[in-house]
Amino acid sequence: MTNATDLTLGHRVMAMIEDLAQHTDEPGRITRLYLSTAHRKAAEATLSMMQAAGLDAHIDALGSVIGRIEGTDPNAPALLIGSHIDSVVDAGRYDGNLGVVLGIAVVEALKQQGITPSCPIEVVAFGDEENVRFPSNLSTSSALAGRFNPAWLDGRDQDGISLRDALVAFGGDPEGAAALARNPARTLGYLEVHIEQGPQLEAKDLPVGIVSAINGITRARAYVIGEAGHAGTVPMNMRRDALAAVAEMIGIVERAGSTRTDTVATVGVAQVQPGAINVIPAGVDFTLDARAPDDAVREAMVQDILSECQAAAQRRGVELVIEPFMDSPATPMDKGLIEQLEIAVRSIGIEPLHLASGAGHDAVAMANLCPSAMLFVRCKGGISHNPAESITVEDADAAARVLLAAVKQIAT
Numbered sequence: 384m385t386n387a388t389d390l391t392l393g394h395r396v397m398a399m400i401e402d403l404a405q406h407t408d409e410p411g412r413i414t415r416l417y418l419s420t421a422h423r424k425a426a427e428a429t430l431s432m433m434q435a436a437g438l439d440a441h442i443d444a445l446g447s448v449i450g451r452i453e454g455t456d457p458n459a460p461a462l463l464i465g466s467h468i469d470s471v472v473d474a475g476r477y478d479g480n481l482g483v484v485l486g487i488a489v490v491e492a493l494k495q496q497g498i499t500p501s502c503p504i505e506v507v508a509f510g511d512e513e514n515v516r517f518p519s520n521l522s523t524s525s526a527l528a529g530r531f532n533p534a535w536l537d538g539r540d541q542d543g544i545s546l547r548d549a550l551v552a553f554g555g556d557p558e559g560a561a562a563l564a565r566n567p568a569r570t571l572g573y574l575e576v577h578i579e580q581g582p583q584l585e586a587k588d589l590p591v592g593i594v595s596a597i598n599g600i601t602r603a604r605a606y607v608i609g610e611a612g613h614a615g616t617v618p619m620n621m622r623r624d625a626l627a628a629v630a631e632m633i634g635i636v637e638r639a640g641s642t643r644t645d646t647v648a649t650v651g652v653a654q655v656q657p658g659a660i661n662v663i664p665a666g667v668d669f670t671l672d673a674r675a676p677d678d679a680v681r682e683a684m685v686q687d688i689l690s691e692c693q694a695a696a697q698r699r700g701v702e703l704v705i706e707p708f709m710d711s712p713a714t715p716m717d718k719g720l721i722e723q724l725e726i727a728v729r730s731i732g733i734e735p736l737h738l739a740s741g742a743g744h745d746a747v748a749m750a751n752l753c754p755s756a757m758l759f760v761r762c763k764g765g766i767s768h769n770p771a772e773s774i775t776v777e778d779a780d781a782a783a784r785v786l787l788a789a790v791k792q793i794a795t
């Protein structure tokens with residue numbers, strides 16, 4: 384049907400992306416929060432696209448759209464392909480949607496080539512990945528993995544609407560979450576294609592890359608307590624300046640993230656008290672976000688940060704309190720599926736590059752159910768969660784050809 388250069392698949396993917404991009408809760412920009420009116424419309428549009436591709440499709444109890452084609456062996460476990468169709472506020476058009484429409488495009492291509500897979504193939508459009516509206520975490524993909532937390536139903540959005548009520552308004556079924564759990568023995572694997580959301584593929588001039596692991600994350604809130612004083616009258620050697628201490632700590636965090644392979648560490652918030660031009664800062668609240676694809680490396684990095692920051696606090700005579708509140712382990716991708724992706728990437732004439740994912744994805748939840756793997760697609764400037772998010776039709780085509788090759792290897 385297609386050779387390496389006619390871009391048929393790429394154009395098909397881009398057409399479906401445009402179709403989904405019309406559905407927004409805010410005219411003039413793309414905002415499609417979980418269970419909103421626009422999410423419902425996008426889910427129905429996805430349903431129509433799946434049905435047109437010959438998939439037997441439905442919207443499940445939590446709003447995920449799921450389409451299935453049967454394989455020649457009715458008893459074979461299914462291969463799942465997917466991503467999400469919810470978005471952040473003022474989003475781009477590719478984050479999540481790309482992985483969904485690529486799954487549909489690959490099923491269409493198999494049909495056009497007259498290929499019936501050996502096992503069932505399901506395309507999944509999850510609804511609650513971005514974690515913007517409700518205090519849930521990958522709830523729709525967690526449900527398939529049998530890890531839906533019923534307490535999520537009572538979480539409320541900023542208008543006070545509970546996830547339970549929003550789900551009913553959407554046409555879903557709050558009591559139906561548990562029944563969505565899949566049997567691991569009936570699930571062969573999960574493949575997710577996603578924009579990279581970072582600059583590495585662009586820097587290496589590659590259209591796609593293979594995810595080695597999804598980073599684990601440590602997050603902490605920290606407080607430094609110093610002493611306020613007159614900025615004109617207290618001598619420098621008699622101060623307990625909380626902000627100067629935090630400045631040193633930010634340097635420690637930056638070094639800890641920079642001196643190891645594949646690690647990142649960030650102070651994203653720093654609030655100064657009392658915050659006046661002529662007052663020595665008395666207190667600073669700040670945050671730590673540290674990520675690594677290897678848990679032992681992340682733990683060592685965080686330990687170094689904690690001990691060096693405490694030493695700095697002691698030297699400066701300020702008090703430091705650090706309260707970690709998130710310790711989310713890394714998710715290594717499945718070795719067998721990574722090998723299949725390597726073969727598929729080579730089949731279109733590209734050398735496989737392996738990279739860690741700094742952001743979380745539905746594949747984190749799905750890895751609890753079945754072998755899971757991800758393919759990243761180059762995006763312009765590494766920009767995401769932004770209307771400037773952009774990929775080329777050539778790269779969309781390359782991603783489709785890699786996914787199609789991988790699906791043929793695994794499921795025919």
Ligand SMILES: [Zn+2]
Pocket residue numbers: 467478479512577
């Ligand atoms: Zn995403």
